[in-house]
Every structure is written in structure tokens, then in C-alpha cells.
Amino acid sequence: MSKVMENPRSAYGETLVELGKKYPNLVVLDADLSKSTKTIMFAKRYPDRFFEMGIAEANMISTAAGLASCGKISFASTFAVFATGRVYDQIRMDIAYSNANVKIFATHGGISVGKDGASHQMIEDIALMRVLPNMVVFAPSDATQTRRIVERMATKYGPMYARVGRASAPLIYKKDDLKDIKIGKGITTKDGDDISIIACGTMVDYALDTRKLLSKEGIKARVIDMHTIKPIDKKLVLKCAKETNAMLTAEEHSVIGGLGSAVSEILAEKGCSCKFRRMGIQDMFCESGEPKDLFAKYGLSAYHIAKTAKELLK
Numbered sequence: 001m002s003k004v005m006e007n008p009r010s011a012y013g014e015t016l017v018e019l020g021k022k023y024p025n026l027v028v029l030d031a032d033l034s035k036s037t038k039t040i041m042f043a044k045r046y047p048d049r050f051f052e053m054g055i056a057e058a059n060m061i062s063t064a065a066g067l068a069s070c071g072k073i074s075f076a077s078t079f080a081v082f083a084t085g086r087v088y089d090q091i092r093m094d095i096a097y098s099n100a101n102v103k104i105f106a107t108h109g110g111i112s113v114g115k116d117g118a119s120h121q122m123i124e125d126i127a128l129m130r131v132l133p134n135m136v137v138f139a140p141s142d143a144t145q146t147r148r149i150v151e152r153m154a155t156k157y158g159p160m161y162a163r164v165g166r167a168s169a170p171l172i173y174k175k176d177d178l179k180d181i182k183i184g185k186g187i188t189t190k191d192g193d194d195i196s197i198i199a200c201g202t203m204v205d206y207a208l209d210t211r212k213l214l215s216k217e218g219i220k221a222r223v224i225d226m227h228t229i230k231p232i233d234k235k236l237v238l239k240c241a242k243e244t245n246a247m248l249t250a251e252e253h254s255v256i257g258g259l260g261s262a263v264s265e266i267l268a269e270k271g272c273s274c275k276f277r278r279m280g281i282q283d284m285f286c287e288s289g290e291p292k293d294l295f296a297k298y299g300l301s302a303y304h305i306a307k308t309a310k311e312l313l314k
Contacts, residue, residue, distance in 0.1 A: 109125060113291075117288035
């Protein structure tokens with residue numbers, strides 16, 4: 001049975017339009033990429049509340065902070081590589097330090113950007129945002145979850161960062177699911193007592209495929225959708241460590257500073273002896289190629305995750 005696909009970027013643009021009706025103080029900024037980030041949907045509907053900043057990302061971030069200081073709910077969007085790396089000082093001082101009500105929504109995160117290569121494959125953004133005081137960090141797993149998270153971003157005060165990929169992704173959740181989704185509370189999508197696979201973003205679907213592969217060999221895997229990486233759901237991590245024989249994390253991001261690091265910090269601080277492995281991009285830049293080929297090359301396919309899970313359980 002083929003998977004139903006939907007692009008999280010489109011879900012973002014559509015949700016902004018819906019929120020625009022409800023919140024007249026919501027404004028959207030973009031840096032010459034509104035067709036790609038899908039903020040163009042908001043621009044067409046509410047041109048007086050959309051600000052095209054051109055190829056000037058630093059100005060976009062500072063302007064978003066200025067608008068927030070005047071009572072606006074500011075959403076600023078561009079590709080992940082520009083939304084974090086190029087403007088880190090502005091985010092740090094104008095948004096995080098000032099605790100400004102700015103929501104940075106980045107698209108084209110991770111290696112699934114594909115042929116654009118290392119210059120655009122942002123695999124450090126979660127680490128950069130996670131270390132900033134006051135910043136909340138999200139990695140939605142599908143279009144349905146993207147909608148719910150964008151709604152939460154708009155209604156809760158404070159600096160927030162969310163990242164999605166470029167391509168359409170399989171729908172994991174139904175339209176009416178996730179009405180009670182909470183910031184900082186992970187979701188147990190599938191239960192199991194042999195191994196816990198904690199994933200975020202695009203890797204949640206890969207984790208679910210991994211579960212199917214493992215089930216054929218009698219291994220019961222628990223799949224956790226950790227959509228909020230900061231604040232992370234510590235209670236859920238420790239619950240998995242206690243109830244399953246091993247744990248691994250899977251992320252379309254460097255293994256340094258991202259989801260895997262966050263989970264390993266919890267395990268270390270609590271003195272957990274659970275077998276554990278981080279799966280993501282190792283300490284390297286990646287090459288250009290088709291997304292599926294890149295996921296396989298860098299050990300992030302369902303086959304590779306299943307292989308690692310079995311090694312941990314030996």
C-alpha cells in the first residue's frame with residue numbers, strides 16, 4: 001500500500017493564512033524565497049502584513065524582532081542554512097537575548113535538500129538553536145504535525161525555531177489527530193518493549209519502516225516522535241530507558257548537538273545504563289545526490305537503522 005504524501009512547506013503556508021484570519025497582529029517576513037517557503041500564500045491574502053526583505057536575512061531577523069516589540073506575532077522564513085547560520089548574531093541578540101516573540105520557520109533542512117550539496121544541506125541548525133537560552137526548537141515529522149506546531153508557535157509567547165525538509169513526506173497522522181499536541185511532550189506512535197527508536201522530522205517515517213523490518217524478526221520496537229527537541233521530554237526518554245532493552249535516536253542532522261545529544265545528556269545525568277546509539281550525520285559534510293541515495297550512503301535508511309538496532313540488542 002503506497003503512502004499518502006504531502007509537503008510540510010505547503011502545510012506551513014496554508015496554516016499561516018488560517019492564522020492570519022484569527023490574529024490580525026500576525027505578520028510574516030521572507031528573504032526572497034517566498035515561493036519555496038510557501039509564505040507567498042500569506043503574501044497574496046494579506047499583502048499589508050507581509051514583508052519581502054530581499055536577500056538580506058540579517059535585516060529580516062532584526063525587523064521581525066522590531067515588529068515583535070510592537071506587539072506583533074512575527075514569523076520569519078527562509079532556508080534552514082540561511083535562517084540560522086547566516087544570521088546567528090541577530091538571532092542571539094535581537095531574538096533570544098531579548099526574548100522576542102519571533103518564530104523562525106525554516107525549510108530545506110537536512111540532507112534531503114539533495115543535489116544542492118553541502119552548501120545548502122543544513123545539518124547544524126538544531127544544535128545552533130538548541131544552545132540559545134529562551135529558544136524552543138521543533139522538527140515536525142509530517143504535514144499534519146506541521147500545522148499543529150505552527151498553531152502552537154503562534155499562540156505561545158517567545159522565541160521559537162522550527163525546521164522542515166524540502167520534499168513531500170508521508171503522512172503519519174490523520175487530519176484530526178494531534179489536537180492535544182503539547183510543546184515539550186513527545187508522542188509514542190508505536191509501542192514495543194525490546195528497543196526504543198526516538199526520532200524527529202523526516203526520520204520518524206524511517207523509524208516506522210524500521211519497526212516493520214524488525215517485527216519480521218520478532219523484535220518489538222517502540223517509536224517515539226520527539227517533535228520538540230527543546231524543551232525535550234525527559235520523562236518520556238527515561239521511561240523508554242527503563243522499559244526497553246536499548247535505545248537509539250535517528251535524526252536528519254549532525255549527531256553532534258541535536259536530538260541524539262539531547263537524549264544522551266539525559267541518560268548520562270541520570271546514570272542510565274541502557275544501551276544507546278546516536279544515528280545521524282557523523283562529523284562531516286555530505287555530498288550532492290538524490291535524497292534516497294544520501295540517506296542510504298550516510299546510514300539513515302530503514303535498513304541501516306534496523307541493522308544498528310539488532311547490533312544493540314545482541
